[in-house]
Structure formats: structure tokens, C-alpha cells
Amino acid sequence: MDYPALERAARRHAAAELRRHAVAELDRIVSGRRDLRAVRHPLGFVCLPILRDGSEGVCVHVFGVAEAQSDAPVPQVHSHSWDLISTVLYGWLGNRRMDVDDTTEAPTHRVFEVLSEPSGVDELRPTQRLVRCLPGAEQTSARGQTYALPAGEFHTTVVPDDRPTATLVLGRTLPGRLDLSLGPLSAPGHRMVRRTCDATETARIARAALRRIHESEP
Numbered sequence: 001m002d003y004p005a006l007e008r009a010a011r012r013h014a015a016a017e018l019r020r021h022a023v024a025e026l027d028r029i030v031s032g033r034r035d036l037r038a039v040r041h042p043l044g045f046v047c048l049p050i051l052r053d054g055s056e057g058v059c060v061h062v063f064g065v066a067e068a069q070s071d072a073p074v075p076q077v078h079s080h081s082w083d084l085i086s087t088v089l090y091g092w093l094g095n096r097r098m099d100v101d102d103t104t105e106a107p108t109h110r111v112f113e114v115l116s117e118p119s120g121v122d123e124l125r126p127t128q129r130l131v132r133c134l135p136g137a138e139q140t141s142a143r144g145q146t147y148a149l150p151a152g153e154f155h156t157t158v159v160p161d162d163r164p165t166a167t168l169v170l171g172r173t174l175p176g177r178l179d180l181s182l183g184p185l186s187a188p189g190h191r192m193v194r195r196t197c198d199a200t201e202t203a204r205i206a207r208a209a210l211r212r213i214h215e216s217e218p
Contacts, residue, residue, distance in 0.1 A: 003056040007172075015145070019089060026209055038202040045063045065164070078154065078156070079153055081152075081178050083174065085169075086167045088141050088143050088144065088165065090212045092163060093157065095149065096138040096158065098133050098156065099136045102129065113127055121192070126188065164208075
């Protein structure tokens with residue numbers, strides 16, 4: 001998979017081209033020609049990690065499947081250490097950017113650093129940084145639309161009406177950036193686990209995503 005070519009396609013909003021790439025990769029998973037495992041993410045989606053190449057990565061994120069459900073506490077407001085550009089394959093996805101100001105007067109949240117281990121454990125460590133967080137602008141993207149979130153921008157992601165949704169996500173990690181989340185001022189550090197799905201679950205998720213991509217085509 002050619003990451004630079006996919007990134008150029010996303011930046012020119014070539015949704016049909018990106019959808020073809022996603023369909024081809026999902027079909028390889030369903031047929032058994034691609035051996036990868038879906039990962040159940042604490043933020044409430046399933047990640048199919050299509051490409052991991054140094055600082056670059058490509059995933060299909062699938063919302064609204066049983067494997068995505070989680071009972072763990074979820075850090076809704078977060079920021080990435082990587083620039084994100086994402087195209088909606090089907091469904092709708094909302095992103096609300098948050099206005100976060102460093103303050104020592106009347107803070108609302110504490111910043112937590114998220115350290116992800118290869119074992120699938122995310123450790124959330126409280127920092128000394130206190131902030132005031134207020135809702136900012138919300139953007140809802142539909143099938144075929146592309147949106148971008150720069151590294152370091154705090155946001156929260158919402159699936160309208162919890163309808164089935166999938167996105168093709170491209171990410172490029174930036175040197176020196178951290179994955180961060182916001183939590184209560186007095187909350188302790190804690191851990192969350194990203195559970196790896198087995199081969200049967202992974203194929204079922206990929207098959208359902210393929211079906212919905214085809215059903216959404218005009």
C-alpha cells in the first residue's frame with residue numbers, strides 16, 4: 001500500500017479511489033489472503049490496522065458493531081500525536097473540536113498522557129497540567145466526505161444515533177508529540193486494554209463493513 005498516494009487522494013477528496021482501496025483490503029481479510037487481527041479500541045470502535053510503516057499508518061475504523069462495545073471508562077476528549085485525515089466509507093461521523101486553555105484559575109480538567117504498550121495496554125498518567133475545556137465547533141461528515149484533525153487538537157468523536165459507520169483513517173506521527181486525554185481534576189492514573197479480536201471476529205467485522213460499503217453505493 002502506497003501511503004503517500006493515499007494521502008494525496010485524501011487531500012484532493014478522491015473518495016471513490018479511497019473506497020476502492022478500502023474494499024480491496026477488506027476483501028483480502030475476508031478471503032483469508034490478509035492475516036491481520038482487528039483491535040477493540042477503548043474509544044468505542046474496532047480498528048483494522050491495514051498498514052504500519054514507521055511514522056505512517058492506515059486503518060479502517062468500524063463503529064456500531066458488537067465487538068466495539070466497551071464498559072471501560074472512556075476519555076472522550078483527546079488529542080493525537082499524529083496528523084489525521086479520514087474519509088467516511090459509510091454512515092456519519094461527528095467531530096467536535098474543544099477549546100482548551102491552560103489555566104490555574106477555575107480549571108475543569110486535568111491532562112493525562114496516554115502511553116500505549118505493544119501488549120495492547122494504554123496507561124493514562126495524570127500530569128500537572130490543568131486546563132479549562134469548553135465545547136467548540138462541531139463538524140459532521142457523511143459518506144464520501146473527508147476531514148482532517150492536526151496533531152495536538154483536542155476533540156471528541158460522536159456517531160449520530162449510533163448508526164453503523166466506517167472510516168478509512170490515515171495518520172502520520174509527528175516527532176515529539178504525545179497522545180493526550182482530559183479527565184477529572186482529581187482522577188488517578190489508570191489503564192485500559194485494547195482487546196485483539198480473533199480471526200473469526202475479524203473476518204465478520206470486515207465482511208459487515210464490506211456489505212455496508214456496497215449497500216451505501218448509489
